[in-house]
Amino acid sequence: MLKALAHESRLMIVDRLSRGECSVGELTALVGNDISTVSKHLALLRAHGIVEDRRQGTTVYYRLLTPCVCNFFTCATQVLKERLR
């Protein structure tokens, strides 16, 4: 799971999804890579059970499968803050 999260683009994606579901197109615009690259990042996150997809027409929406991943980030942020001291 850490490996799946240990990439800047994927972190951005998870961060965005923590604020609600989102289409592949929007995520692509957000991270600024080719859509095929983003799709592969999403496939990897899906394979690790971190996100889930839902197709509506031609659009595919992704959402966090484990909202608790957010707690994880809150936790990580705290670690980083403590480290600055």
Place this chain on the structure above:
Amino acid sequence: MLKALAHESRLMIVDRLSRGECSVGELTALVGNDISTVSKHLALLRAHGIVEDRRQGTTVYYRLLTPCVCNFFTCATQVLKERLR
């Protein structure tokens, strides 16, 4: 930081260090790699501010610089548990 933790050997090292400081030799025996490999993992963890070293004679002891990394793991474990439901 996630990248530094996203490796089996390094996770083992951090897990071990969370229970107290430890020499490179002991860590090498624990993870089962060549000492040069372990030394590089430790250098990487050190570069990311996760561990700190202390030399005593010819032996070098490593310890967690941020004990709060343990909270991070507690947190990650919770996420994993929740995901199993």
Place this chain on the structure above:
DNA sequence: TGACTATATACCTATTTGGCCAAGTACACC
């Protein structure tokens, strides 16, 4: 100083990862 122990670094190789492009698939609408 020289031998010995413990660790670090340099260098090389093999594997993995990340990126893009091109081709394929899924769906909607005409």
Place this chain on the structure above:
DNA sequence: GGTGTACTTGGCCAAATAGGTATATAGTCA
């Protein structure tokens, strides 16, 4: 069926990572 849109997958290349061996460094002790 044909066209367009949204995404996914396969292929390929470049870069990063992880591993080992050989060499260097730091410290101890005779």
